[in-house]
Amino acid sequence: MAVRIISAVVGIVIGVGALIADISWLYMIMLAFFGAVGVWELIRAVKCGQYKLMKWVCTVFAAAVPFVLNVPVLRKYAVTFYLAFVFCLLLIMLAKHETLKFSDVAMCGCAALAIPGALSCILFVRYSVENSAMGVFLIIYTLFCAWFGDSGAYFVGTFFGKHKLCPKVSPKKTVEGLIGGIVTVGVVVFIQCLVYNLFIASDSFMSYAVLIPVGMIASAVGVLGDLTASVIKRQYKVKDFGNIMPGHGGVLDRFDSVLFTAPFLFVIFSFISPVV
Numbered sequence: 001m002a003v004r005i006i007s008a009v010v011g012i013v014i015g016v017g018a019l020i021a022d023i024s025w026l027y028m029i030m031l032a033f034f035g036a037v038g039v040w041e042l043i044r045a046v047k048c049g050q051y052k053l054m055k056w057v058c059t060v061f062a063a064a065v066p067f068v069l070n071v072p073v074l075r076k077y078a079v080t081f082y083l084a085f086v087f088c089l090l091l092i093m094l095a096k097h098e099t100l101k102f103s104d105v106a107m108c109g110c111a112a113l114a115i116p117g118a119l120s121c122i123l124f125v126r127y128s129v130e131n132s133a134m135g136v137f138l139i140i141y142t143l144f145c146a147w148f149g150d151s152g153a154y155f156v157g158t159f160f161g162k163h164k165l166c167p168k169v170s171p172k173k174t175v176e177g178l179i180g181g182i183v184t185v186g187v188v189v190f191i192q193c194l195v196y197n198l199f200i201a202s203d204s205f206m207s208y209a210v211l212i213p214v215g216m217i218a219s220a221v222g223v224l225g226d227l228t229a230s231v232i233k234r235q236y237k238v239k240d241f242g243n244i245m246p247g248h249g250g251v252l253d254r255f256d257s258v259l260f261t262a263p264f265l266f267v268i269f270s271f272i273s274p275v276v
Contacts, residue, residue, distance in 0.1 A: 007246045019136050027123055028066045035116030036063035038251040041241040042111045045232065045252075048104050054092050058112035061085045065116035070123055085112070119255070121262035128269045133200050138274065141192060141211065142218075142265055146257040148188045149181040149219030150226065156180025170230040178223060185219040186212050207276040214268055221264045222257030229256035 018026055039062040043055050068074045068081050086109065093105045125142055126135040157177025165173040193206045229252060233239070242250020252259075 007248055011245065011248075019139065022132050022136055024070065024123070024127075027126070028070055031066040031116065031119045031123065032063040034251050034255065035065060035119050036060070037242070037244060038062070038115045038119075038255065039108075039112050041250045041252050042115065042232070043108050045236050045238045045241050046104075046107055047236060048108050051092075051096065051100055051104065051108075053096075054089065054100070054105065054108055057085070057088055057092065058108050062112045062116040066120050066123065069117070069120045082113070085109070115252075115259065118259040118263050121266040122258070124266045125262065125269060128266070129275060131204065133196075134204070134206070134275060137192070137196055137200075137206060138265075138269075141189065141215065141274075142262050143258065144188055144192065145185055145215045145218040145265070146222040146225075146255075146261040149185045149222050150257055151181075152184025153177035153181030153223070156184070166227055169227050169234065173223075173227075178220070181223070182216045182219045186216045189215040204275050207274055210272055210274050210276075214265070214272070214274075218261045218264050218268075222261040225257040225260035228260075229253070 018030060036059045040055065040059050043049055043058060049055060064081070068078050074081075089105050089109050093100055093102060122139060122142055125138050129135050129138065153173070154177065157172065157174040157180065160180070161172075161174030161176045163175040164171065165175050165178055189212050190208065193208050193211055197205045229241070233241070240249035241252040244250050245254060248254050
């Protein structure tokens, strides 16, 4: 427990420091690190770690994605960059065709495309507004929708859970826990909006009518990420994806729900403004 608490405190300090700085390059470096580690963890989990060249190509690509998608001078070459990555994977498959299966190449390539791309949506959400305080608010909001949904589901499910949600995938998850997590996010988002609008906002305010229902839906979407990670771990018989965060597992163990929540919020805020 002590290790878990210390690990959490260190993570919170680093995260708060990054939010206070609110520098795009710092965000990209952090996302590049998390994306690369996440891809490395998944490749190892699905038993493809022995293909070292493919593993390194996927990891380096994942680290580059946040920069390619967010730096204007690089963004115009994004399609070329992605096609070059696919071409490299196919060359590796041809060179290692006797031992390397197409299904393994496709799986690792998909991981390298999806994980850093989903994480980059955190930055897309941040820069969907120009105001720095609002942008930081939306980063925190995105993480809260995922993580408080998990925490609320855990506590409500532990004390009140009776009906299993997906017993063959995640036996401990319950319908009551799911509802509890969604309600918890609704309460947390209300408090977050209240604090921002009362003490931080100047000329524009965060919309309760948008952010509370969207956050509750995002919490439910995050459960899909959690269940997806559970399916992968169950199929490949792994307990945790990694141990980079002692007591919390790996990057994918901590960000599995965020990988679904962040893209969902990016799409929603592309059509609906969270600001009034």
